[in-house]
Each structure stands twice: as structure tokens, then as C-alpha cells.
Amino acid sequence: MTSSEIRKRFLDFFAKRGHAILPSAPLVPKNDPSVLFNTAGMQPLVPFLMGEKHPLGNRLASCQKCVRTVDIEEVGNHKNLSFFEMLGNWSLGSYFKEESIGWSYEFLTSKEEGLGLDPKRLYVTVFEGDEDAPRDMEAVEIWKKFIPENRIYFLPKKNNWWSPGDNGPCGPDTEMFYDVTEKGLGDLTHEEYVVADDKGEVVEIWNNVFMEYEKKDGKVIGKLQQKNVDTGSGLERVTMLMQGKRNVYESDVFAPAMEFIELNTKGIPDERSARIIADHTRSATMLIADGVVPSNKDQGYVLRRFIRRAVVQAKNIGFSYELLGVLQSGFMAKYEDVYPELKENVDAQKEIFNKEVEKFIKTLEAGLKEFEKGTDPFILATTYGFPIEVTEEIAKEKGITIDRADFDQKMKAHQEASRAGAEQKFKGGLANTSEQTTRLHTAHHLLLKALQEVVSPDIHQKGSNITEERLRIDFNFDRKLTEEEKSAVENKVNEWIRQDLKVVKREMPREDAEKLGAEMEFGVKYPEVVSVYFIEDVNGNTVSKEFCGGPHVERIGTLGTFKIQKEEASSAGVRRIKAILS
Numbered sequence: 001m002t003s004s005e006i007r008k009r010f011l012d013f014f015a016k017r018g019h020a021i022l023p024s025a026p027l028v029p030k031n032d033p034s035v036l037f038n039t040a041g042m043q044p045l046v047p048f049l050m051g052e053k054h055p056l057g058n059r060l061a062s063c064q065k066c067v068r069t070v071d072i073e074e075v076g077n078h079k080n081l082s083f084f085e086m087l088g089n090w091s092l093g094s095y096f097k098e099e100s101i102g103w104s105y106e107f108l109t110s111k112e113e114g115l116g117l118d119p120k121r122l123y124v125t126v127f128e129g130d131e132d133a134p135r136d137m138e139a140v141e142i143w144k145k146f147i148p149e150n151r152i153y154f155l156p157k158k159n160n161w162w163s164p165g166d167n168g169p170c171g172p173d174t175e176m177f178y179d180v181t182e183k184g185l186g187d188l189t190h191e192e193y194v195v196a197d198d199k200g201e202v203v204e205i206w207n208n209v210f211m212e213y214e215k216k217d218g219k220v221i222g223k224l225q226q227k228n229v230d231t232g233s234g235l236e237r238v239t240m241l242m243q244g245k246r247n248v249y250e251s252d253v254f255a256p257a258m259e260f261i262e263l264n265t266k267g268i269p270d271e272r273s274a275r276i277i278a279d280h281t282r283s284a285t286m287l288i289a290d291g292v293v294p295s296n297k298d299q300g301y302v303l304r305r306f307i308r309r310a311v312v313q314a315k316n317i318g319f320s321y322e323l324l325g326v327l328q329s330g331f332m333a334k335y336e337d338v339y340p341e342l343k344e345n346v347d348a349q350k351e352i353f354n355k356e357v358e359k360f361i362k363t364l365e366a367g368l369k370e371f372e373k374g375t376d377p378f379i380l381a382t383t384y385g386f387p388i389e390v391t392e393e394i395a396k397e398k399g400i401t402i403d404r405a406d407f408d409q410k411m412k413a414h415q416e417a418s419r420a421g422a423e424q425k426f427k428g429g430l431a432n433t434s435e436q437t438t439r440l441h442t443a444h445h446l447l448l449k450a451l452q453e454v455v456s457p458d459i460h461q462k463g464s465n466i467t468e469e470r471l472r473i474d475f476n477f478d479r480k481l482t483e484e485e486k487s488a489v490e491n492k493v494n495e496w497i498r499q500d501l502k503v504v505k506r507e508m509p510r511e512d513a514e515k516l517g518a519e520m521e522f523g524v525k526y527p528e529v530v531s532v533y534f535i536e537d538v539n540g541n542t543v544s545k546e547f548c549g550g551p552h553v554e555r556i557g558t559l560g561t562f563k564i565q566k567e568e569a570s571s572a573g574v575r576r577i578k579a580i581l582s
């Protein structure tokens, strides 16, 4: 049975039993800034589980798109996925345990309407009871009608209680597991069952939560006004076992993508890399279709991580970067009938994906080289756009340990420096750590130096501002620059860029830095210990030295072409230049 057929059978089964079929909500929850993504089918339904009336009634079913990033590091093993589809049915105060368990059993085992699974391979767990709720004997009594009592196991809250977080609806659950071993496990004692679960010989296929309780600040505070049912079953996992596979990548969900990767890689690709490429490309495809664009925060950052991790793995196995876009198109086509948003603005979706790939490729090689040299993950993040998780991933493969605490601390200091920037202590624009801003920041130092060399050694900075698009510098000078001066300044900067000068940061007491004649902004109060950025040629000769909080690129060869866009008066005796890198 294909994944599409399983999805369809599930929804038809519940439609026939009076459930309204809901389209999947977007991956990014509407009106809920507390979570980045929908991580379960029930998430968009929380208000209704809490008692609000749903316009389509009190029996609902859906196939919901979900993204979970907590175990993103595990992706590449046989079962963890960053994007998955969750099949679910809900009762909002309509039916309760009797129907819920009965229908689950029927759907799992019925050959006509359901999956036709072998009942002798089913195992069930139920809540063992604690101070919040009693042992779920009611569920046991119902299950006993379908499967032998010795295949029903009691487990504690850790396993058999579900809530979406510290606040909201929750309750005990009953979970269904399927024996995926070849010969069949037969009857298992409680201990044997736990071992089989640990070994992956039984796989969870469905979870029915009896949501009649409410949680507040992590504590169960009492019962809800209605008894709800919330069930969830991972489509990819069910597909895997229906197709007799031990890993999701061999099922029809991923097999075409895996084949494509294999065909376009010389030799047999590393399995884990290929899986990460397939998983992350699919997740990125789905996020883009829901309007997420790569950025440095929140959902956009997760998307960026997916794409950049996929690029790193592609490089790892020699799978051409351009073909990642083909994989994206493949996933779009595969899912467009289920999720119509994949059919809207198709070209724009592809462009967003491909642009991010291209953008990262530009710095990937240089970044990897830096990595070989043992470069700080902080520099890799701020200068080369390596999300820390990507750096960690590469480090892991090479058996290197990353000092995450050090990174976090530097990032924090970096953000604090940004705030200080806003208070005029450092130069502007530090809050923005994107690669382009970083490049412009370095170009800013070069420009000041070029102005001093070409126009007048008395020029100093009077103010500055940097955005993603351009840099701006204010400096003391009492007339308009000539066209010749402007192009001489541009040529000078571009000449340095061509020489690929290196940028070195040195921390030193302020007094020493002043003695060295490091450039500083007039009227700004600097701390006791300052960072000075030196731009040096191969022989260690200093081209520029400035007090600065950073961030900067490490080699200026990555800056591109420097161009002055505008030169104008800013105030009496102060000129202003706006310049770009292209």
C-alpha cells in the first residue's frame, strides 16, 4: 500500500464515521507565537480541545504537516524525520474511549477499509495511574475485547501521558505497537516487551490520548469541561511497516529521492548523508510552500539550517548542488495534490530554495578551508554563514569537539556589542550579523583607509551605519569629492580585495591601541580593553587598524566588488558616502 493510499484510507475511514476532514493547517501556527511549528496534529485544535466550539462539529480528522527539530541531530538514522505527516482523529466531547479504541483496532486490522495488519503482532500500552489520574482500567477492558490481556502493558506518565506543553489539554493515552521482526515475537512479558521496544522490534504506530485533564504551569490542575479524544499516527512510520521496510527511506515516501541521489553520486553514497539530504530537502520544500523564507531567526533560521545542512552533506558525498533543486521539485510534485500550496507560486518557491543553496555555496568552500585550520565556530557563523548546528555536524564527522558554551558566550557578547552599538559606543549595524552586513563592515574599514590614502590623511570617521544592503560613513572633509577621487578610492579598495588581505582581531588595553594609532571614532567612549581589527597583507604589513566590536570577515577576498553609490554633504564640514558590495 502506498503512502497516498494509507492517507486516503485513514481519512475515508473517519469521514464514514461522521468526522469532518480538515485540511492541514500551515506549518507555522497562526496566532501562536509560543511555538515555531506545528509539531502534532492536535496543535491547531487546542482552543477546541479546551472547549471552544469548532465550526465543523465535534468529530474531526486530518493529515497534518508537522516539523520537529528537537531531534534534528538524529535525522539520518532509520526513523527520525524533521518533517512528517500526522494522521489523527478527534472527538471534542463527542465519543470517548470505547469508540476511539474500537475504531483504531478496526482501522489497523480491517483488510477492506483499513490497513489489514496482523492482530497477532499488535501490542498495547496503557497508563498505570498516579496521583493525577487512576490506572486506566477502562481502556484495558475495551482492549480486552480485541487483543489478549497479556499483550497489554501498564506504563507510567513518562510513556503514557500526553500534553502539548506545560499548559493546555492533556491526559492519559493508550499506544499501539506493531511487531516488525521477521519471525514474530509472540507473547512477551512486561520486561521482554520493554526490551523489544528498546531494540526497535516493536514500532509505535498510533497514540490515542484521552484528553480530559488540564495542565497549568506544568501541573495537572483538574478536569476539562468535556472529554476529548486526540489521536495521532505518523504516516511515514506506518508506511514503512506496511511496505515491510525497516527504515523510512526505503518506503515510497523517500525511495525515489534516495534513488536519484544514488544515481547522481559516484559510487555508493554514504547512507546517512543521503538520508539527511532527502529529509532536509523535503522539510525545506514544505516550509517554503508555507511562506517561510531563509533568515537568521525563528522559522527562517530553521529553514536555512535545513538547506545548508543538505548542501554540506551533498558536498560530502559529491552530489551536485544544483540537483538539490531537482529534489525539491520532485517533492513538490509528489505532494501537490495533498497540499495545494505547493502548486502556488511554484517558480518563486524554487527560486527561494535555489538562491539559498547558491548563497551558501559561495562561502562553503572558503568556510570549510577555515574549518580545517581550526577556525572558531563563531567566525564561521558570522563570516561564512555556517549555522552552529552545521559546524557541529561537520565537527562530529571529523571527530572534533566544538566548545558550544564558548560559542554561545561569544554570540551573546556579540549581541551585547550590537546593543552597545545602538548606544553609539561602537559602530552602527552590529545587531545584524548576516554575512552581507559582516562584509560591509569590513569594507567600511577599507573605505576609511582608502579615503585617508587617496584624499587626505586627516580624514576620520564621524559616524556610520550599516545595513544588509549598504554601508554609510560620515567623515570630516570640507568639499565634494571629485569623480577622479571617488574612482581612485574605489580602485584602492578593490585592489585590496583582490589581494585577499586578512583580517586579524587583537584584544589589547585601550592605551596600547591608542599608542599604535588605531583608528577610533571621535567622541566615542571606549572600554579599558578594546578589540582592534588589523587588515594585513601577506607580509604582515598593516593596511588598516581600527577599534571595533566586529564582526568582520577573515579574508577580504570574499567581499566582491566595492562601489561608491553616493557622496554628499552630511552637515557642516562633514561628508557622507554610501557604498555597496556586489
Ligand code: SER
Binding pocket: 039, 040, 041, 042, 088, 162, 207, 208, 209, 230, 231, 232, 233
Ligand atoms: N497528540 C498526540 C501525539 O502527538 C496524539 O495525537 O502523539
